[in-house]
Amino acid sequence: MISLEKAVIARLTKAGERFEILVDPEKALEVKSGKEIPLDELIASEEIYEDAKKGLRCSSEKINKVFGTSNVKEVIKKIIREGEIQITTEQRRRMLEEKRRAIATIISKRGINPQTGLPHPPERILRAMEEAKVRIELGKRVEEQVESVLKAIQTVIPIKFERIKLAVKIPAAFSGKGCNLVRNFGSVLKEEWSSDGSYLCLIEIPSGIQQDVYDRLNSLTHGQVEIKILKKGD
Numbered sequence: 001m002i003s004l005e006k007a008v009i010a011r012l013t014k015a016g017e018r019f020e021i022l023v024d025p026e027k028a029l030e031v032k033s034g035k036e037i038p039l040d041e042l043i044a045s046e047e048i049y050e051d052a053k054k055g056l057r058c059s060s061e062k063i064n065k066v067f068g069t070s071n072v073k074e075v076i077k078k079i080i081r082e083g084e085i086q087i088t089t090e091q092r093r094r095m096l097e098e099k100r101r102a103i104a105t106i107i108s109k110r111g112i113n114p115q116t117g118l119p120h121p122p123e124r125i126l127r128a129m130e131e132a133k134v135r136i137e138l139g140k141r142v143e144e145q146v147e148s149v150l151k152a153i154q155t156v157i158p159i160k161f162e163r164i165k166l167a168v169k170i171p172a173a174f175s176g177k178g179c180n181l182v183r184n185f186g187s188v189l190k191e192e193w194s195s196d197g198s199y200l201c202l203i204e205i206p207s208g209i210q211q212d213v214y215d216r217l218n219s220l221t222h223g224q225v226e227i228k229i230l231k232k233g234d
Contacts, residue, residue: 007044008091009052012083015066020052021079025087026095031080033141039073046072048079095138102142103149104129110206111150111159119208120159128153162207165189168217169226172197178220185213202230 007022022044027037039046048063050056064070067078087095104125112119120128132152137145153159163186170178179199182188186205193199205213217225 001040002042002044004044008088009086010080010083011086012079014082017058017062017066018050019058019063019066019075019079019083020049021047021076022052023080023085025085025091028080028085029087029095029139030141031077032085033139033144035141039076042080043076046076048072048075092138096136099138099142099145100126100129100136103136103145106142106146107150107153107159109208109212110146110161112162112207113158114160114162115158117207120157124157125153128156128159131156163204164207164210165202165204165230166210166213167228167230168199168201168203170199170217170221171224172199174221174224175199178217178225181216181220182213185209 002024004022006024008025008028009020010023010028011018011020013019024042027042031037031042048058050058060070063072063075067075069075101122104122107125108119108122111125129149129152132155134149134152136149150159150161168182170182175193175198179191179201182201182203186203186209189202189204191199191201214227217227
């Protein structure tokens with residue numbers, strides 16, 4: 001359960017009755033946008049109130065009459081998905097800024113400047129978002145907004161999403177940690193272990209993180225990794 005200090009009210013008016021619960025504002029908004037989150041990470045308690053500020057609880061009879069069930073967990077989810085999350089202006093501002101920066105980071109990692117073949121830094125993406133007057137939606141997940149933001153900032157800076165394929169060979173001494181590391185970079189298209197214990201794989205990654213992949217694999221293997229960029233058709 002979350003702390004009461006962090007919780008805000010989620011409110012639903014249904015059949016002329018008011019139902020309120022105490023929730024984590026950010027995670028409640030993620031649930032409204034379709035994400036599944038365990039209840040113990042979402043709510044401060046399983047109490048359902050008529051007035052949370054006054055501590056007036058709803059009777060189980062009223063809950064059952066309006067929702068057609070006395071299952072508290074189901075009712076809580078309905079209140080969050082169908083109701084309103086009472087967040088403050090400052091909470092809204094902070095949450096929007098966090099989403100804005102998260103989107104800029106994703107675009108920076110996935111996109112490149114086609115004129116230079118290099119990624120734009122997140123701060124440049126943020127400035128482009130401001131110039132393009134991009135509007136971030138609090139009720140939508142970050143991933144859902146990436147494509148529309150990309151399209152908007154393409155009117156301001158040269159940028160496109162591009163993916164590349166890398167053939168990677170990691171020596172046996174580092175293959176255990178190495179295989180776990182490459183799986184976090186992108187899609188593993190093929191993988192195998194050679195007779196000497198080394199790990200070989202073909203991965204597809206966003207072009208923007210190419211240097212990061214090189215740096216992290218070289219750091220892990222002390223420069224012993226072998227990486228080859230595959231051309232289209234390879």
